Amino acid sequence: MMGKYKKMSKVKIVGINMKKLIFIVSGLLLSSICYADFHWHTSKIKAVYPLNDGQVIFQFESESPDCPSPGSPHYYYLSVGQSSVTQEGADKMYSAALAAAMANKQVRIYFDDSSQNCFINRLFIDI
Known part of the structure; x- marks a missing residue:
């Protein structure tokens, strides 16, 4: 036993x-x-592409090696509900991005590299 x-x-x-x-x-x-790992990227905006679902895609003159977006140019998404972005925040970032593009100024974005969409969390304009 x-x-x-x-x-x-x-x-x-x-x-x-x-x-x-x-x-x-x-x-x-x-x-x-x-x-999710976030990275800063600084560049001038090359293209702004608003989608019918409210998302906005940005392309930059220089690409971040930290964005896993397939192909070239990389797409960086501004999307409500992703990376803690609210509708009000997305509207303000979109307006600031357009102003920076029109003024030919660089912007700094803080984006999430955990998906191929490289979702933008914040945007800063160098004045």
């Missing part, structure tokens, strides 16, 4: 260690999947 109990306790200990290992591995995988 004692030998049977020892085997069960070993299995239980191994089971606990496996549970811990699975928990740690899944936590690491989840954190790497959910992790």
